[in-house]
Amino acid sequence: MSRPSLQEIRLDPASLARALAGLDRSSRIPDVLGAPRASGDAFHRLTVGVFGAGSIGSGIADRIARLGVRALLVVDPARFKLESTITHPIGPEAVGRAKAPFVASLAKAASPETRVFAFEGPLQQLPTHVLAACDVALLASDNLLAEVDLTTRCAELGIPLIQGSVYGAGLVAQVRSLANDGAGPCLCCGYGPAEWQALEADARFSCQGEEREAGDAGAARPTASMAHLCAVAADLALMELTRRSLGLSRPDANEEFAYRGALQSLTRTRLTPRPDCPVPHARSTRVGWERDLAQASVAELLRRAGGGDPDVTLSLENHVWTDLILCACDRHRKLARFLPEDADLGVCQECNVTRLPHPFGCRSEVSLRALAGRLDQPLAELGAVAPGSVFLRGNDGTRLFHAPLITGESDAGRPA
Amino acid sequence: MPDVRPDPAHAAGAKPARRGLAALRDAPLTAERESWLVAALARGRGTPTWRARLACEARELLGLEHLSGGRLVVLALDCASELRAIVRLHAPVPCWPPGAPEPVIGPEVDLVLRYPEAILRQPLAGTELVRIARPRDVFLPNVSSQGAFPGEPQALCLGARIPRGLPVREVVLGSYAAFTLQAVTLDEADAAGVLNREAAAWWQQHIERVPLSREPFLPRTEDRA
Numbered sequence: 277m278s279r280p281s282l283q284e285i286r287l288d289p290a291s292l293a294r295a296l297a298g299l300d301r302s303s304r305i306p307d308v309l310g311a312p313r314a315s316g317d318a319f320h321r322l323t324v325g326v327f328g329a330g331s332i333g334s335g336i337a338d339r340i341a342r343l344g345v346r347a348l349l350v351v352d353p354a355r356f357k358l359e360s361t362i363t364h365p366i367g368p369e370a371v372g373r374a375k376a377p378f379v380a381s382l383a384k385a386a387s388p389e390t391r392v393f394a395f396e397g398p399l400q401q402l403p404t405h406v407l408a409a410c411d412v413a414l415l416a417s418d419n420l421l422a423e424v425d426l427t428t429r430c431a432e433l434g435i436p437l438i439q440g441s442v443y444g445a446g447l448v449a450q451v452r453s454l455a456n457d458g459a460g461p462c463l464c465c466g467y468g469p470a471e472w473q474a475l476e477a478d479a480r481f482s483c484q485g486e487e488r489e490a491g492d493a494g495a496a497r498p499t500a501s502m503a504h505l506c507a508v509a510a511d512l513a514l515m516e517l518t519r520r521s522l523g524l525s526r527p528d529a530n531e532e533f534a535y536r537g538a539l540q541s542l543t544r545t546r547l548t549p550r551p552d553c554p555v556p557h558a559r560s561t562r563v564g565w566e567r568d569l570a571q572a573s574v575a576e577l578l579r580r581a582g583g584g585d586p587d588v589t590l591s592l593e594n595h596v597w598t599d600l601i602l603c604a605c606d607r608h609r610k611l612a613r614f615l616p617e618d619a620d621l622g623v624c625q626e627c628n629v630t631r632l633p634h635p636f637g638c639r640s641e642v643s644l645r646a647l648a649g650r651l652d653q654p655l656a657e658l659g660a661v662a663p664g665s666v667f668l669r670g671n672d673g674t675r676l677f678h679a680p681l682i683t684g685e686s687d688a689g690r691p692a
Numbered sequence: 693m694p695d696v697r698p699d700p701a702h703a704a705g706a707k708p709a710r711r712g713l714a715a716l717r718d719a720p721l722t723a724e725r726e727s728w729l730v731a732a733l734a735r736g737r738g739t740p741t742w743r744a745r746l747a748c749e750a751r752e753l754l755g756l757e758h759l760s761g762g763r764l765v766v767l768a769l770d771c772a773s774e775l776r777a778i779v780r781l782h783a784p785v786p787c788w789p790p791g792a793p794e795p796v797i798g799p800e801v802d803l804v805l806r807y808p809e810a811i812l813r814q815p816l817a818g819t820e821l822v823r824i825a826r827p828r829d830v831f832l833p834n835v836s837s838q839g840a841f842p843g844e845p846q847a848l849c850l851g852a853r854i855p856r857g858l859p860v861r862e863v864v865l866g867s868y869a870a871f872t873l874q875a876v877t878l879d880e881a882d883a884a885g886v887l888n889r890e891a892a893a894w895w896q897q898h899i900e901r902v903p904l905s906r907e908p909f910l911p912r913t914e915d916r917a
Binding site (some may be wrong): 421428472552556558604634641643 | 737738739741742768770772773776777778804806809812813814815823825828838839842843844845853855856
């Protein structure tokens with residue numbers, strides 16, 4: 277099963293020229309009274325991830341694009357069904373098409389100058405460096421496994437998270453807004469027994485025919501709601517994005533807003549962390565790395581991290597540190613280098629059996645002690661092949677070095 | 693570091709106060725195993741919650757080894773960022789080596805157990821926790837065929853999902869049940885699926901050989917103790 281990949285949505289030059297001719301977004305987007313930041317500047321700098329392109333997420337993506345944000349990422353593994361036309365802003369021509377690229381294309385058409393990316397795959401397979409490039413994450417997925425994954429990763433990366441959801445039968449639209457500053461709550465802090473039970477019930481990982489499922493195999497429950505309630509949730513989420521972006525709310529605020537349609541009322545609740553939450557809340561420091569990470573040495577990354585912590589461990593995205601090789605002749609030869617996942621090690625010349633990384637002799641992270649004498653070598657010489665991100669974890673915190681999401685010129689001429 | 697020593701009332705050599713798996717918590721460890729455990733846990737990283745869990749699970753694994761009467765031997769243990777162990781399971785293990793006319797039943801299997809921190813917060817896929825280091829060519833419906841997962845040895849599937857927080861002892865017991873065919877999915881149409889359809893079909897045709905052993909994991913004498 278091949279990994280899903282990131283695709284940038286582009287317009288053909290003629291369409292682009294027509295779309296951009298005379299378009300002045302600032303003529304319609306006002307500076308907000310009392311806001312410390314100007315609207316145009318604030319939105320123009322934003323890179324936003326929208327996770328879930330369904331009833332709520334498709335509306336979010338559309339309206340975010342109209343703000344003229346710098347970059348927009350749309351993530352969803354699913355395709356539109358006929359029932360989608362009831363709650364999604366789509367027509368029957370979209371049925372059967374993949375949600376992420378379809379919604380991303382609409383967003384690109386609405387804001388040609390925005391760099392728009394689509395990831396048609398499970399959120400769990402989204403590369404870390406792509407998520408790390410987001411200034412804020414907007415979650416609109418019904419899949420609890422995806423929700424747990426995103427809240428865990430956003431908490432670690434320190435990315436503010438805004439979740440929009442609905443309870444159709446109760447006419448409730450709800451938004452949770454989390455700062456993810458290391459001190460506040462994550463989404464799982466609010467889970468009760470019903471959520472944990474639903475998480476178990478939704479998770480299905482079929483191993484039929486050895487086709488390994490992606491891990492999001494959790495069956496998302498279809499949204500049972502009305503289109504306008506989903507639109508309220510989307511717009512409440514966008515209003516929260518606006519408040520955070522323009523400095524109208526405290527950066528460390530953690531709040532829930534619940535709109536009750538039956539009463540036409542809005543309640544606001546402060547969210548607090550739960551001490552026994554199973555999600556680690558320690559926040560890492562993100563460091564953008566413009567050059568090829570494979571050419572960086574561990575020593576260079578350590579210098580950039582500014583620490584002399586000897587207990588640091590190193591991990592590379594989509595790589596495993598492999599100490600031992602497994603084959604049939606039971607001589608587990610030492611390797612001691614990074615291997616890309618799914619690497620082909622060939623056949624052992626003695627036992628003529630495929631060589632594999634020994635599952636006990638490979639790990640996701642390696643200590644500096646194991647790299648003694650090799651700290652000045654580029655990561656490529658340690659086996660790394662185009663790593664998108666590198667984690668350095670130490671006693672004084674975690675640093676994430678990540679490749680940029682946006683490289684090169686866009687079709688609209690907006691540089692990286 | 694969490695205190696992982698057993699209750700002093702049940703120190704090494706003392707008779708466990710409980711029977712069967714209920715005795716696991718108080719199972720005595722030899723001095724060698726105790727120091728092994730302490731050394732492994734000293735390298736543990738992660739949140740205090742996770743390190744405490746690692747300590748409990750690692751101790752239970754070694755306790756299970758003690759109670760198993762030799763059926764389980766822990767060959768290596770690592771608790772640096774997750775619990776990883778090589779365990780030898782003495783159980784009938786069907787393999788189908790190239791060229792053999794039918795499956796050959798071996799006496800033991802070396803498994804690599806992996807117990808990641810994510811299990812604290814979410815269910816995992818059934819294939820995530822157990823890999824087979826030795827022998828090769830294990831021939832079971834719930835074991836992937838050689839090369840099915842690129843770059844990895846054969847995987848044992850413990851079900852459609854691993855429930856959140858499943859303890860390591862259940863992983864070991866589930867593995868034993870799978871290898872002895874005491875628990876097996878032979879129906880290709882089962883919602884959980886099968887990993888090796890060819891093996892499922894073969895064992896369906898040779899259902900009289902199932903299970904390969906009726907012996908429980910723990911020796912019966914333990915229950916009588």
